[in-house]
Amino acid sequence: MxxxxxxxxxxxxxxxxxxxxxxxxxxxxxxxxxxxxxxxxxxxxxxxxxxxxxxxxxxxxxxxxxxxxxxxxxxxxxxxxxxxxxxxxxxxxxxxxxxxxxxxxxxxxxxxxxxRGSRNPSPNPFSIAQLLWRDEAMALLRERGSHRGLSKAPRWFVWERLAETLELGELQAEVRRVLRTRVDWPTRP
The missing domain is CATH 3.40.1350.60 (Trna Endonuclease; Chain: A, domain 1)
Known part of the structure; x- marks a missing residue:
């Protein structure tokens, strides 16, 4: 198969x-x-x-x-x-x-x-933040006033700040929301 x-x-x-x-x-x-x-x-x-x-x-x-x-x-x-x-x-x-x-x-x-599967008992906030593109993560930080000092920072620092700023449940909800509304996904070959 x-x-x-x-x-x-x-x-x-x-x-x-x-x-x-x-x-x-x-x-x-x-x-x-x-x-x-x-x-x-x-x-x-x-x-x-x-x-x-x-x-x-x-x-x-x-x-x-x-x-x-x-x-x-x-x-x-x-x-x-x-x-x-x-x-x-x-x-x-x-x-x-x-x-x-x-x-x-x-x-x-x-x-x-x-x-039958169950819910993941130990997700990692930084790894969840990595699902976002840099500009998406920056937008979430701007909404919370936590974007200062990151305008030219590499995406790793942006993801780290996002993971530190949002509680796990909020981070997961925001990442899901952004992914569900993302319009320019790459298409599968």
Whole structure:
């Protein structure tokens, strides 16, 4: 089973689930931690949920690092994999992650929930702030009068100030709001 087959089934399922929620964005290849990794499919609404796909053609060599970086940012995460990797991959991810099994179907891949996920117990504010472009982070700081001294500072300092200025819950809500309303996302190739 190929990544594209699983991704198509996952995207269709998520689109059906969130079709009636106009504030929900479904994005492919969402960069995390300043581009150190990308979430295969992300759902952005009242939470940021990420789905990592491991098809039969993939290897699991990067999964532990991906799980670590996803765990810094995402509210919820799920692994979507085939029977080939189900047991091995499920042991490599945190217990709060969900696990979905991709099964071959007559016309399309079927997805079955194997392990229900829960909320991320320990997100990292700085890593969450990194989801924003520099100008978006500066706008949030300006609204709070906390932008002084950062007009020419590198984005790392802007993200750090934002993470220090906002409480975690407020930061998460603001980042989700900005991402949901962002209009010039790069499109997936």
């Amino acid at each position: 190929r990544d594209s087959d699983i991704r198509q089934a996952l995207t269709a399922r998520l689109a059906t689930k969130y079709d009636s929620q106009p504030d929900t964005q479904i994005r492919h290849e969402l960069g995390l931690c300043a581009g150190r990794t990308r979430v295969d499919v992300a759902v952005i609404n009242g939470h940021i949920s990420g789905f990592e796909i491991k098809s039969d053609q993939d290897k699991l060599t990067r999964l532990e690092l991906q799980a670590e970086l996803y765990s810094r940012v995402l509210d919820r995460a799920s692994l979507v994999t085939t029977g080939r990797y189900l047991d091995q991959a499920a042991e490599m991810i945190p217990s709060w992650w969900g696990v979905w099994l991709a099964l071959p179907g007559e016309r399309a891949v079927r997805l079955r929930n194997v392990r």
